[in-house]
Amino acid sequence: MAQAFPRIDPQPDLDAILEAMVYLYTESRRITKSLALAHGLTGPQLVVLKMLEPVGKLSLSALSGRIRAKNSTVTGIIDRMERDGLVVRRRSEEDRRVVHIELTAKGRRLAEETDVEPMQMFRDVLAELGPRDSADLRRILMKLARRVRDVVQTHEGEPPP
Amino acid sequence: MAQAFPRIDPQPDLDAILEAMVYLYTESRRITKSLALAHGLTGPQLVVLKMLEPVGKLSLSALSGRIRAKNSTVTGIIDRMERDGLVVRRRSEEDRRVVHIELTAKGRRLAEETDVEPMQMFRDVLAELGPRDSADLRRILMKLARRVRDVVQTHEGEPPP
DNA sequence: GGCGCATACTTCGTACGCTAAATATCTTTC
DNA sequence: GAAAGATATTTAGCGTACGAAGTATGCGCC
Numbered sequence: 001m002a003q004a005f006p007r008i009d010p011q012p013d014l015d016a017i018l019e020a021m022v023y024l025y026t027e028s029r030r031i032t033k034s035l036a037l038a039h040g041l042t043g044p045q046l047v048v049l050k051m052l053e054p055v056g057k058l059s060l061s062a063l064s065g066r067i068r069a070k071n072s073t074v075t076g077i078i079d080r081m082e083r084d085g086l087v088v089r090r091r092s093e094e095d096r097r098v099v100h101i102e103l104t105a106k107g108r109r110l111a112e113e114t115d116v117e118p119m120q121m122f123r124d125v126l127a128e129l130g131p132r133d134s135a136d137l138r139r140i141l142m143k144l145a146r147r148v149r150d151v152v153q154t155h156e157g158e159p160p161p
Numbered sequence: 162m163a164q165a166f167p168r169i170d171p172q173p174d175l176d177a178i179l180e181a182m183v184y185l186y187t188e189s190r191r192i193t194k195s196l197a198l199a200h201g202l203t204g205p206q207l208v209v210l211k212m213l214e215p216v217g218k219l220s221l222s223a224l225s226g227r228i229r230a231k232n233s234t235v236t237g238i239i240d241r242m243e244r245d246g247l248v249v250r251r252r253s254e255e256d257r258r259v260v261h262i263e264l265t266a267k268g269r270r271l272a273e274e275t276d277v278e279p280m281q282m283f284r285d286v287l288a289e290l291g292p293r294d295s296a297d298l299r300r301i302l303m304k305l306a307r308r309v310r311d312v313v314q315t316h317e318g319e320p321p322p
Numbered sequence: 323g324g325c326g327c328a329t330a331c332t333t334c335g336t337a338c339g340c341t342a343a344a345t346a347t348c349t350t351t352c
Numbered sequence: 353g354a355a356a357g358a359t360a361t362t363t364a365g366c367g368t369a370c371g372a373a374g375t376a377t378g379c380g381c382c
Contacts, residue, residue, distance in 0.1 A: 013296060023229065027309055073339045074361095099361065122182075137302075145185055237369085
Protein backbone atom coordinates (compact mmCIF):
# COMPACT_ATOMS: atom_id res chain seq x y z
CA MET A 1 0.00 0.00 0.00
CA ALA A 2 3.02 2.21 -0.10
CA GLN A 3 1.95 3.99 -3.27
CA ALA A 4 -1.67 4.76 -2.43
CA PHE A 5 -2.14 8.34 -1.21
CA PRO A 6 -5.88 8.94 -1.18
CA ARG A 7 -5.65 12.74 -0.79
CA ILE A 8 -9.11 12.71 0.76
CA ASP A 9 -8.31 15.65 2.95
CA PRO A 10 -6.47 18.45 1.14
CA GLN A 11 -4.65 19.74 4.19
CA PRO A 12 -4.47 23.53 4.18
CA ASP A 13 -1.07 23.49 5.91
CA LEU A 14 0.46 21.54 3.08
CA ASP A 15 1.03 24.32 0.61
CA ALA A 16 2.35 26.67 3.26
CA ILE A 17 4.84 24.05 4.39
CA LEU A 18 5.96 23.37 0.86
CA GLU A 19 6.37 27.04 0.14
CA ALA A 20 8.35 27.73 3.31
CA MET A 21 10.55 24.74 2.67
CA VAL A 22 11.37 25.80 -0.87
CA TYR A 23 11.95 29.36 0.23
CA LEU A 24 14.31 28.39 3.03
CA TYR A 25 16.26 26.01 0.87
CA THR A 26 16.66 28.21 -2.20
CA GLU A 27 17.40 31.37 -0.24
CA SER A 28 19.98 29.65 1.97
CA ARG A 29 21.62 28.21 -1.08
CA ARG A 30 21.73 31.59 -2.75
CA ILE A 31 23.24 33.27 0.29
CA THR A 32 25.83 30.54 0.77
CA LYS A 33 26.78 31.01 -2.84
CA SER A 34 27.32 34.74 -2.47
CA LEU A 35 29.29 34.29 0.76
CA ALA A 36 31.48 31.67 -0.89
CA LEU A 37 32.07 34.05 -3.78
CA ALA A 38 33.80 36.48 -1.43
CA HIS A 39 36.50 33.80 -1.03
CA GLY A 40 36.63 33.01 -4.72
CA LEU A 41 34.59 29.83 -4.33
CA THR A 42 31.26 28.55 -5.56
CA GLY A 43 28.71 26.94 -3.25
CA PRO A 44 29.51 23.32 -4.08
CA GLN A 45 33.24 24.05 -4.00
CA LEU A 46 32.87 25.40 -0.49
CA VAL A 47 31.04 22.25 0.52
CA VAL A 48 33.77 20.03 -0.89
CA LEU A 49 36.50 22.08 0.74
CA LYS A 50 34.85 21.92 4.15
CA MET A 51 34.26 18.22 3.73
CA LEU A 52 37.88 17.53 2.97
CA GLU A 53 39.30 19.79 5.67
CA PRO A 54 39.03 17.40 8.65
CA VAL A 55 40.11 14.25 6.81
CA GLY A 56 42.47 15.53 4.09
CA LYS A 57 41.33 13.19 1.33
CA LEU A 58 38.29 11.28 0.11
CA SER A 59 37.44 9.20 -2.91
CA LEU A 60 35.29 10.84 -5.54
CA SER A 61 32.43 8.46 -4.82
CA ALA A 62 32.63 9.20 -1.10
CA LEU A 63 32.38 12.88 -1.90
CA SER A 64 29.44 12.51 -4.24
CA GLY A 65 27.64 10.34 -1.72
CA ARG A 66 28.00 12.94 0.99
CA ILE A 67 26.95 15.93 -1.04
CA ARG A 68 24.07 14.03 -2.61
CA ALA A 69 25.22 14.51 -6.17
CA LYS A 70 26.09 12.07 -8.93
CA ASN A 71 29.67 11.14 -9.73
CA SER A 72 29.51 12.90 -13.07
CA THR A 73 28.56 16.13 -11.33
CA VAL A 74 31.39 15.91 -8.82
CA THR A 75 33.88 15.14 -11.59
CA GLY A 76 33.17 18.60 -12.96
CA ILE A 77 33.44 20.32 -9.59
CA ILE A 78 36.77 18.62 -8.91
CA ASP A 79 38.00 19.51 -12.42
CA ARG A 80 37.57 23.19 -11.65
CA MET A 81 39.00 22.95 -8.14
CA GLU A 82 42.02 21.13 -9.50
CA ARG A 83 42.41 23.77 -12.22
CA ASP A 84 42.43 26.38 -9.43
CA GLY A 85 45.02 24.46 -7.43
CA LEU A 86 42.81 23.66 -4.44
CA VAL A 87 42.90 19.86 -4.74
CA VAL A 88 44.79 17.13 -6.59
CA ARG A 89 43.65 13.76 -7.88
CA ARG A 90 45.65 10.71 -6.91
CA ARG A 91 44.98 7.11 -7.96
CA SER A 92 44.48 4.74 -5.08
CA GLU A 93 47.15 2.07 -4.73
CA GLU A 94 44.84 -0.59 -3.30
CA ASP A 95 42.13 -0.16 -5.92
CA ARG A 96 43.26 1.46 -9.11
CA ARG A 97 39.73 2.35 -10.13
CA VAL A 98 39.47 4.73 -7.22
CA VAL A 99 40.59 8.35 -7.33
CA HIS A 100 41.41 10.11 -4.07
CA ILE A 101 40.82 13.83 -3.90
CA GLU A 102 43.37 15.57 -1.67
CA LEU A 103 43.60 19.13 -0.42
CA THR A 104 46.67 21.04 -1.57
CA ALA A 105 48.45 23.45 0.76
CA LYS A 106 46.57 26.26 -0.96
CA GLY A 107 43.29 24.43 -0.55
CA ARG A 108 43.95 23.80 3.13
CA ARG A 109 44.87 27.41 3.75
CA LEU A 110 41.70 28.58 2.02
CA ALA A 111 39.58 26.12 4.00
CA GLU A 112 41.06 27.39 7.24
CA GLU A 113 40.56 31.06 6.53
CA THR A 114 37.05 30.59 5.19
CA ASP A 115 34.69 30.89 8.12
CA VAL A 116 31.50 30.26 6.14
CA GLU A 117 29.72 26.95 6.54
CA PRO A 118 27.47 25.54 3.82
CA MET A 119 23.86 26.63 4.37
CA GLN A 120 25.11 29.20 6.85
CA MET A 121 21.92 31.26 6.84
CA PHE A 122 19.89 28.18 7.56
CA ARG A 123 22.11 27.23 10.49
CA ASP A 124 21.89 30.72 11.89
CA VAL A 125 18.12 30.87 12.02
CA LEU A 126 17.89 27.26 13.23
CA ALA A 127 20.18 28.14 16.13
CA GLU A 128 17.67 30.76 17.22
CA LEU A 129 14.93 28.19 17.73
CA GLY A 130 14.14 27.10 21.26
CA PRO A 131 15.00 23.52 22.26
CA ARG A 132 11.35 22.50 22.06
CA ASP A 133 10.85 23.68 18.49
CA SER A 134 14.23 22.35 17.52
CA ALA A 135 13.44 18.88 18.79
CA ASP A 136 9.98 18.88 17.21
CA LEU A 137 11.33 20.02 13.88
CA ARG A 138 13.99 17.37 13.94
CA ARG A 139 11.55 14.65 14.86
CA ILE A 140 9.04 15.55 12.14
CA LEU A 141 11.62 15.99 9.40
CA MET A 142 13.28 12.69 10.24
CA LYS A 143 9.89 11.01 10.09
CA LEU A 144 9.30 12.47 6.63
CA ALA A 145 12.78 11.55 5.46
CA ARG A 146 12.30 7.98 6.63
CA ARG A 147 9.07 7.69 4.67
CA VAL A 148 10.68 9.07 1.53
CA ARG A 149 13.57 6.68 1.90
CA ASP A 150 11.15 3.74 2.12
CA VAL A 151 9.19 4.78 -0.93
CA VAL A 152 12.32 5.45 -2.96
CA GLN A 153 13.75 2.09 -2.00
CA THR A 154 10.71 0.09 -3.00
CA HIS A 155 10.34 1.98 -6.28
CA GLU A 156 13.93 1.39 -7.27
CA GLY A 157 14.48 -0.47 -10.50
CA GLU A 158 11.13 -0.22 -12.24
CA PRO A 159 10.93 2.88 -14.41
CA PRO A 160 8.01 3.05 -16.87
CA PRO A 161 8.97 1.89 -20.39
CA MET B 162 22.12 42.54 16.56
CA ALA B 163 20.69 40.76 13.58
CA GLN B 164 24.04 39.42 12.44
CA ALA B 165 25.46 38.21 15.75
CA PHE B 166 25.03 34.46 16.15
CA PRO B 167 27.22 33.44 19.09
CA ARG B 168 27.09 29.68 18.45
CA ILE B 169 27.77 29.11 22.14
CA ASP B 170 25.71 25.96 22.12
CA PRO B 171 26.35 23.76 19.10
CA GLN B 172 22.88 22.23 19.06
CA PRO B 173 23.07 18.55 18.22
CA ASP B 174 19.72 18.67 16.45
CA LEU B 175 21.00 21.21 13.99
CA ASP B 176 22.97 18.97 11.69
CA ALA B 177 20.27 16.33 11.64
CA ILE B 178 17.69 18.94 10.66
CA LEU B 179 19.90 20.31 7.94
CA GLU B 180 20.60 16.88 6.60
CA ALA B 181 16.94 15.84 6.56
CA MET B 182 15.94 19.09 4.91
CA VAL B 183 18.50 18.76 2.13
CA TYR B 184 17.62 15.12 1.64
CA LEU B 185 13.88 15.80 1.39
CA TYR B 186 14.36 18.68 -0.99
CA THR B 187 16.84 17.11 -3.36
CA GLU B 188 15.13 13.73 -3.44
CA SER B 189 11.70 15.26 -4.10
CA ARG B 190 13.15 17.34 -6.85
CA ARG B 191 14.80 14.33 -8.41
CA ILE B 192 11.61 12.30 -8.32
CA THR B 193 9.51 15.13 -9.72
CA LYS B 194 11.99 15.37 -12.56
CA SER B 195 11.73 11.70 -13.42
CA LEU B 196 7.93 11.77 -13.24
CA ALA B 197 7.83 14.84 -15.49
CA LEU B 198 10.10 13.07 -17.94
CA ALA B 199 7.41 10.44 -18.53
CA HIS B 200 5.33 13.25 -20.07
CA GLY B 201 8.24 14.68 -22.04
CA LEU B 202 8.76 17.54 -19.60
CA THR B 203 11.54 18.68 -17.31
CA GLY B 204 10.91 19.60 -13.67
CA PRO B 205 10.79 23.37 -14.12
CA GLN B 206 8.71 23.01 -17.28
CA LEU B 207 6.15 21.02 -15.33
CA VAL B 208 6.06 23.74 -12.71
CA VAL B 209 5.48 26.46 -15.30
CA LEU B 210 2.81 24.42 -17.06
CA LYS B 211 0.91 23.80 -13.82
CA MET B 212 1.25 27.44 -12.88
CA LEU B 213 -0.22 28.61 -16.16
CA GLU B 214 -3.03 26.05 -16.26
CA PRO B 215 -5.54 27.84 -14.00
CA VAL B 216 -4.93 31.37 -15.34
CA GLY B 217 -3.89 30.82 -18.95
CA LYS B 218 -1.21 33.49 -19.07
CA LEU B 219 1.33 35.28 -16.88
CA SER B 220 4.11 37.78 -17.44
CA LEU B 221 7.62 36.41 -17.40
CA SER B 222 8.41 38.32 -14.21
CA ALA B 223 5.31 36.97 -12.51
CA LEU B 224 6.46 33.48 -13.41
CA SER B 225 10.00 33.97 -12.20
CA GLY B 226 8.74 35.48 -8.97
CA ARG B 227 6.53 32.48 -8.26
CA ILE B 228 9.06 29.81 -9.03
CA ARG B 229 11.81 31.69 -7.18
CA ALA B 230 14.12 31.95 -10.13
CA LYS B 231 15.68 34.90 -11.90
CA ASN B 232 14.29 36.31 -15.13
CA SER B 233 17.31 35.16 -17.09
CA THR B 234 16.67 31.59 -15.97
CA VAL B 235 13.01 31.67 -16.88
CA THR B 236 13.80 33.13 -20.28
CA GLY B 237 15.65 29.93 -21.07
CA ILE B 238 12.90 27.67 -19.78
CA ILE B 239 10.31 29.53 -21.85
CA ASP B 240 12.58 29.42 -24.90
CA ARG B 241 12.54 25.64 -24.80
CA MET B 242 8.82 25.40 -24.04
CA GLU B 243 8.07 27.71 -26.94
CA ARG B 244 10.34 25.66 -29.17
CA ASP B 245 8.28 22.61 -28.18
CA GLY B 246 5.00 24.40 -28.88
CA LEU B 247 3.70 24.42 -25.31
CA VAL B 248 3.53 28.20 -24.86
CA VAL B 249 3.75 31.38 -26.90
CA ARG B 250 5.16 34.79 -26.06
CA ARG B 251 2.94 37.83 -26.64
CA ARG B 252 3.86 41.47 -26.02
CA SER B 253 1.53 43.22 -23.63
CA GLU B 254 -0.49 46.07 -25.15
CA GLU B 255 -0.65 48.15 -21.96
CA ASP B 256 3.05 47.95 -21.22
CA ARG B 257 5.20 47.05 -24.17
CA ARG B 258 8.10 45.99 -21.97
CA VAL B 259 6.05 43.11 -20.63
CA VAL B 260 5.89 39.69 -22.26
CA HIS B 261 2.92 37.47 -21.50
CA ILE B 262 3.46 33.73 -21.60
CA GLU B 263 0.37 31.89 -22.82
CA LEU B 264 -0.48 28.22 -22.96
CA THR B 265 -1.07 26.86 -26.47
CA ALA B 266 -3.77 24.27 -27.12
CA LYS B 267 -1.05 21.64 -27.01
CA GLY B 268 0.29 23.03 -23.75
CA ARG B 269 -3.16 23.05 -22.19
CA ARG B 270 -3.85 19.50 -23.27
CA LEU B 271 -0.56 18.35 -21.81
CA ALA B 272 -1.22 20.19 -18.55
CA GLU B 273 -4.60 18.52 -18.24
CA GLU B 274 -3.40 15.01 -18.89
CA THR B 275 -0.39 15.35 -16.61
CA ASP B 276 -1.46 14.34 -13.15
CA VAL B 277 1.88 14.99 -11.47
CA GLU B 278 2.24 17.98 -9.18
CA PRO B 279 5.61 19.63 -8.55
CA MET B 280 7.27 18.14 -5.45
CA GLN B 281 4.76 15.31 -5.59
CA MET B 282 6.74 13.02 -3.32
CA PHE B 283 7.01 15.72 -0.73
CA ARG B 284 3.27 16.35 -0.82
CA ASP B 285 2.57 12.67 -0.48
CA VAL B 286 4.59 12.16 2.68
CA LEU B 287 3.38 15.45 4.15
CA ALA B 288 -0.20 14.32 3.69
CA GLU B 289 0.55 11.33 5.90
CA LEU B 290 1.42 13.50 8.87
CA GLY B 291 -1.12 13.89 11.63
CA PRO B 292 -2.76 17.31 12.11
CA ARG B 293 -0.63 18.01 15.17
CA ASP B 294 2.69 17.42 13.44
CA SER B 295 1.46 19.19 10.37
CA ALA B 296 0.55 22.32 12.30
CA ASP B 297 3.78 22.27 14.29
CA LEU B 298 5.88 21.85 11.18
CA ARG B 299 4.08 24.68 9.47
CA ARG B 300 4.46 26.98 12.46
CA ILE B 301 8.17 26.34 12.89
CA LEU B 302 9.02 26.61 9.20
CA MET B 303 7.10 29.85 8.87
CA LYS B 304 8.97 31.22 11.85
CA LEU B 305 12.27 30.33 10.22
CA ALA B 306 11.19 31.76 6.89
CA ARG B 307 10.18 35.02 8.53
CA ARG B 308 13.60 35.34 10.17
CA VAL B 309 15.39 34.67 6.91
CA ARG B 310 13.25 37.23 5.16
CA ASP B 311 14.15 39.85 7.78
CA VAL B 312 17.86 39.16 7.56
CA VAL B 313 17.83 39.15 3.78
CA GLN B 314 15.93 42.42 3.69
CA THR B 315 18.27 44.28 6.04
CA HIS B 316 21.36 42.96 4.27
CA GLU B 317 20.14 44.03 0.86
CA GLY B 318 22.31 46.53 -0.97
CA GLU B 319 25.64 46.28 0.80
CA PRO B 320 27.84 43.65 -0.78
CA PRO B 321 31.54 43.64 0.17
CA PRO B 322 33.76 45.84 -2.08
C1' DG C 323 9.87 67.73 -24.65
C1' DG C 324 13.73 65.96 -23.39
C1' DC C 325 16.84 64.00 -19.54
C1' DG C 326 17.52 60.74 -16.14
C1' DC C 327 16.06 56.88 -13.69
C1' DA C 328 13.59 52.72 -13.10
C1' DT C 329 11.60 48.40 -14.96
C1' DA C 330 11.00 44.13 -18.18
C1' DC C 331 13.26 41.21 -20.72
C1' DT C 332 17.23 39.05 -23.36
C1' DT C 333 22.07 37.71 -24.13
C1' DC C 334 26.38 35.91 -22.68
C1' DG C 335 29.59 33.33 -20.00
C1' DT C 336 30.27 30.15 -16.15
C1' DA C 337 28.98 26.48 -13.06
C1' DC C 338 26.12 22.92 -11.61
C1' DG C 339 23.35 18.51 -12.14
C1' DC C 340 21.50 14.80 -14.53
C1' DT C 341 21.45 10.47 -17.81
C1' DA C 342 23.61 7.47 -21.03
C1' DA C 343 27.55 5.60 -22.80
C1' DA C 344 32.60 4.71 -22.69
C1' DT C 345 36.81 3.11 -20.20
C1' DA C 346 39.41 0.88 -16.79
C1' DT C 347 39.78 -2.07 -13.09
C1' DC C 348 38.18 -5.45 -9.75
C1' DT C 349 35.60 -9.89 -8.57
C1' DT C 350 33.25 -14.04 -9.34
C1' DT C 351 32.48 -18.16 -11.27
C1' DC C 352 33.21 -22.08 -13.88
C1' DG D 353 42.69 -18.51 -15.72
C1' DA D 354 39.51 -16.49 -18.90
C1' DA D 355 34.86 -14.92 -19.58
C1' DA D 356 31.05 -12.49 -17.32
C1' DG D 357 29.48 -9.29 -14.33
C1' DA D 358 30.13 -5.50 -10.96
C1' DT D 359 32.18 -1.03 -9.57
C1' DA D 360 34.75 3.70 -10.07
C1' DT D 361 35.41 7.35 -12.86
C1' DT D 362 35.10 10.12 -17.05
C1' DT D 363 32.96 12.06 -21.31
C1' DA D 364 29.26 14.08 -23.96
C1' DG D 365 24.92 16.40 -24.38
C1' DC D 366 21.08 18.77 -22.46
C1' DG D 367 18.67 21.75 -19.20
C1' DT D 368 18.68 24.71 -15.45
C1' DA D 369 20.56 28.77 -12.56
C1' DC D 370 23.00 32.83 -11.77
C1' DG D 371 25.19 37.67 -12.39
C1' DA D 372 26.47 41.27 -15.51
C1' DA D 373 25.71 43.81 -19.39
C1' DG D 374 22.72 45.20 -23.21
C1' DT D 375 18.15 46.78 -25.28
C1' DA D 376 13.67 48.63 -25.18
C1' DT D 377 10.13 50.88 -22.92
C1' DG D 378 7.79 53.51 -19.26
C1' DC D 379 7.81 57.44 -15.99
C1' DG D 380 8.92 61.68 -13.34
C1' DC D 381 10.48 66.09 -13.37
C1' DC D 382 12.44 70.43 -14.78
